[in-house]
Amino acid sequence: MKKQYDVIVVGGGPSGITAALAAGRANVSTLLIERYGFLGGMSSSALVYPWFTFHDLSGNQVIKGIAQEIVDHLIERGGSPGHLRDSSGFVWSVTPFDKEVYKSLALDLLSDANVDILLHSFVSELQVTDRKITSLKTVGKYGNAEVKGKLIIDATGDADVAALSGAPCVLGRPNDGKVQAMTYIFRLGGVKVAPIKAYYLEHPDEFYTPAVPVDSKNLPLTGVSGFFKHWKKAPASIPRDRFLFFIGPRPGEITVNTTRILDIDPTRAEPITRAEITGRKQAELLTTFMQESLPGFENSFLLETPSQIGVRESRRIAGQFQLSETDIINSTAFPDGIARCGYPIDIHMPDNAAMTLIDFKKSYEIPYRVLLPQRIDNLLVTGRAVSSSHDAFASLRVTAPVMALGQAAGSAAALYIKMNTCPADVDIGKLQTLLIENNMVL
Numbered sequence: 001m002k003k004q005y006d007v008i009v010v011g012g013g014p015s016g017i018t019a020a021l022a023a024g025r026a027n028v029s030t031l032l033i034e035r036y037g038f039l040g041g042m043s044s045s046a047l048v049y050p051w052f053t054f055h056d057l058s059g060n061q062v063i064k065g066i067a068q069e070i071v072d073h074l075i076e077r078g079g080s081p082g083h084l085r086d087s088s089g090f091v092w093s094v095t096p097f098d099k100e101v102y103k104s105l106a107l108d109l110l111s112d113a114n115v116d117i118l119l120h121s122f123v124s125e126l127q128v129t130d131r132k133i134t135s136l137k138t139v140g141k142y143g144n145a146e147v148k149g150k151l152i153i154d155a156t157g158d159a160d161v162a163a164l165s166g167a168p169c170v171l172g173r174p175n176d177g178k179v180q181a182m183t184y185i186f187r188l189g190g191v192k193v194a195p196i197k198a199y200y201l202e203h204p205d206e207f208y209t210p211a212v213p214v215d216s217k218n219l220p221l222t223g224v225s226g227f228f229k230h231w232k233k234a235p236a237s238i239p240r241d242r243f244l245f246f247i248g249p250r251p252g253e254i255t256v257n258t259t260r261i262l263d264i265d266p267t268r269a270e271p272i273t274r275a276e277i278t279g280r281k282q283a284e285l286l287t288t289f290m291q292e293s294l295p296g297f298e299n300s301f302l303l304e305t306p307s308q309i310g311v312r313e314s315r316r317i318a319g320q321f322q323l324s325e326t327d328i329i330n331s332t333a334f335p336d337g338i339a340r341c342g343y344p345i346d347i348h349m350p351d352n353a354a355m356t357l358i359d360f361k362k363s364y365e366i367p368y369r370v371l372l373p374q375r376i377d378n379l380l381v382t383g384r385a386v387s388s389s390h391d392a393f394a395s396l397r398v399t400a401p402v403m404a405l406g407q408a409a410g411s412a413a414a415l416y417i418k419m420n421t422c423p424a425d426v427d428i429g430k431l432q433t434l435l436i437e438n439n440m441v442l
Helices: 013-024 065-076 099-112 159-164 193-202 269-293 327-330 390-396 399-419 428-437
Strands: 003-009 030-033 115-118 122-129 130-137 145-154 167-169 186-189 223-227 243-247 254-256 301-304 315-317 337-341 345-348 353-356 366-368 379-381
Touching: 003 013, 003 065, 003 399, 013 065, 013 099, 013 115, 013 145, 013 399, 030 145, 065 099, 065 399, 099 115, 122 159, 130 159, 130 269, 145 159, 159 315, 159 379, 186 269, 254 301, 269 301, 327 345, 327 390, 337 399, 337 428, 345 390, 366 399, 379 399, 390 399, 399 428
Parallel strands: 003 030, 003 145, 030 115, 145 379
Antiparallel strands: 122 130, 130 145, 167 315, 186 254, 186 301, 223 243, 243 254, 337 366, 345 353
């Protein structure tokens, strides 16, 4: 590892991976810093599965580029079937993936792009001079380090670098600062899918089905949202209104996204500790209840729990432009559009069991300015921490769009280095041309 880089990406999740790949492939020296001993972010550490969503509700693919390349490589390695129709009723497609294959693939792709990687490391301290981050200090079990970069990309998901730098950030919804509910995702083995699908087809009134494919009988079951009648007898200590789980990634496995932990500040150690403990207890209760109550789960067993609880929402930057829910619903056109998203506004309420879902047929543009923080001139922010309202965030927070945002951030960083300009002054036309040349949909 060198002491000086053109670009330093902090956070090795889906957005950080695509950011580092875009920068490295543009032949600028790039370092990726990650707190765990593996890459993948919430897709690996929190078992977030499957990937939502590469398509809009009309079936148009709106996210391609490096994100699609990753899916193609996963298919080649037997780590994904590709995009499948969603049977849970939320979106047009879901993308199942094997997180172990993904973790190895990410390392291989980054190595091919000549990206250096530093694992087991948190960024603990910054030096800021004249509105620029001049150095980063990392801390970890295996020692500390100091590195310098001309441009920093915050892909932590929590705007950690932005907050440390003094860039303005916001937390949660505007009236009380509360964030969306957390979920402790877990995986069950020994599940039989055929009885689940049979019940699903025979009792459609017990499931959330507004976007379920017309040809459900002949398509694979990819996810289930419902079992409403069964949920009425579920443990009362779990503030949820339904079962939500997804098939796979391997035969006989189910990834369960049903636990719910309310009213937790994800930026503080004590609350997040309580959330981890509560989530594990809920997972144990649900495992037993599903074994005893749901068809196909009679011989199931707890196969895997996450390295960390799934955090939907924490800090976001107060950037140079804030994307709003009105922009999303109206599909507002932006001169600096750098990515598209077709995922609905999906709010898991911070303090009760309700879930708000606002669908729209068309995808929408995400402008470059949401990546730009205030007060710091050599910092870009990508992933779920970009500048948006609480409601708009509930759409762009999921995996496929943050992959697209990462590619945009890494590409912009490379232009910044080569043109020796400020990120805010990057030529948008050249950035958009570069993204289109690399198969992005704008």
